Amino acid sequence: MDLSTGYMGLALRNPLVASASPLSRTVDGVRELAEAGVGAVVLYSLFEEQVRREAELNARLADAGTESFAESLSYFPDTADEDPGPRRYLSLLERAVAAVDIPVIASLNGVTPDGWVSYATAMQDAGAAAIELNVYYVPGDARISGRDVEQRHVDVLTRVKDAVTVPVAVKLGPHFSSTGEMALRLDAAGADALVLFNRFVQPDIDPEALAVVRSVGLSAPGEARLPRTWIALLHGRVRAALAATTGVETAADVAKYLLAGADVVMTASALLRHGPGHAAVLLDGMSDWMARKGFADVDAVRGLLAVPQDTDEAAHERAEYVSAMRAANRGVYETW
Numbered sequence: 001m002d003l004s005t006g007y008m009g010l011a012l013r014n015p016l017v018a019s020a021s022p023l024s025r026t027v028d029g030v031r032e033l034a035e036a037g038v039g040a041v042v043l044y045s046l047f048e049e050q051v052r053r054e055a056e057l058n059a060r061l062a063d064a065g066t067e068s069f070a071e072s073l074s075y076f077p078d079t080a081d082e083d084p085g086p087r088r089y090l091s092l093l094e095r096a097v098a099a100v101d102i103p104v105i106a107s108l109n110g111v112t113p114d115g116w117v118s119y120a121t122a123m124q125d126a127g128a129a130a131i132e133l134n135v136y137y138v139p140g141d142a143r144i145s146g147r148d149v150e151q152r153h154v155d156v157l158t159r160v161k162d163a164v165t166v167p168v169a170v171k172l173g174p175h176f177s178s179t180g181e182m183a184l185r186l187d188a189a190g191a192d193a194l195v196l197f198n199r200f201v202q203p204d205i206d207p208e209a210l211a212v213v214r215s216v217g218l219s220a221p222g223e224a225r226l227p228r229t230w231i232a233l234l235h236g237r238v239r240a241a242l243a244a245t246t247g248v249e250t251a252a253d254v255a256k257y258l259l260a261g262a263d264v265v266m267t268a269s270a271l272l273r274h275g276p277g278h279a280a281v282l283l284d285g286m287s288d289w290m291a292r293k294g295f296a297d298v299d300a301v302r303g304l305l306a307v308p309q310d311t312d313e314a315a316h317e318r319a320e321y322v323s324a325m326r327a328a329n330r331g332v333y334e335t336w
């Protein structure tokens with residue numbers, strides 16, 4: 001089965017992409033993902049805190065004795081010590097690019113426009129096929145306006161787009177008053193792809209230890225419904241490619257995202273849960289499903305069940321809600 005496709009102008013052997021995760025923290029990890037068959041790999045993110053920390057360290061070397069130094073470093077999370085710094089990230093990127101024959105996409109995780117540009121450029125110079133901007137910004141200060149949050153996303157994208165020539169994807173969260181308009185604004189600002197959606201860390205509370213538990217949980221397939229709904233709504237309405245991320249566990253989950261209109265489908269949790277070799281299981285399952293359904297290639301699948309172009313989208317969403325609620329009132333509902 002021919003699964004070849006394109007993503008942001010990159011030629012991919014198939015639309016399954018390993019999204020940013022600890023699996024890509026070493027060259028061997030990236031090689032394993034490539035050998036399992038994925039079409040591209042997104043490296044884990046270089047964090048803005050690491051970039052700033054390295055900059056501060058450099059400044060300290062240049063200006064020993066600055067009193068504010070120790071205090072400002074105390075704002076950084078402890079984990080910054082465990083993470084490799086930007087120079088090691090760039091070295092990993094360079095070696096990973098040389099080690100595999102699929103596109104390697106670098107990921108920058110930050111929130112302020114400053115500091116992104118130089119590292120985005122360095123990532124491009126290190127051979128990144130594209131750059132994914134993981135704009136992780138939870139406006140914890142309740143006085144920050146929605147428009148400010150949106151503008152941060154656009155500003156970061158605009159600065160990086162001005163600085164590099166490789167394609168730039170924006171990975172964003174789902175929590176906007178109007179996610180569709182945010183997507184249109186990023187599209188207009190030149191995003192080559194929108195990666196929907198990042199999952200925000202939502203701390204748990206351990207009532208026995210009386211402690212806050214901060215950890216990243218692996219996703220469940222039911223969580224794919226939110227990004228899939230938005231992909232189905234945005235398909236054909238933005239020039240940017242659409243990358244699906246969250247909740248891919250089986251080949252059926254990949255098929256559902258493509259039917260909704262995704263250009264590529266990303267996976268992290270399933271590969272962490274079952275090992276990188278699970279990519280081959282997903283791809284084999286996709287090929288079997290396409291053969292069974294009579295699809296000759298990925299283009300024939302993509303967007304088949306997207307919200308049709310000539311639809312009043314708001315009315316469509318309202319109708320879906322009313323119909324689902326009517327069914328629920330008759331006792332027809334699903335458990336995820």
Ligand SMILES: Cc1cc2nc3c(=O)[nH]c(=O)nc-3n(C[C@H](O)[C@H](O)[C@H](O)COP(=O)(O)O)c2cc1C
Pocket residue numbers: 019020021022043044045046107109134171197198199216217218219220245246247248266267268269270272
């Ligand atoms: C352990 C772990 C680490 C992750 N690290 C990153 C990261 O560095 N950068 C990023 O953009 N996303 C990161 N993610 C998010 C994933 O790339 C992905 O978008 C998310 O987990 C949803 O996809 P999934 O359901 O296939 O896991 C991480 C996810 C997990 C589970």
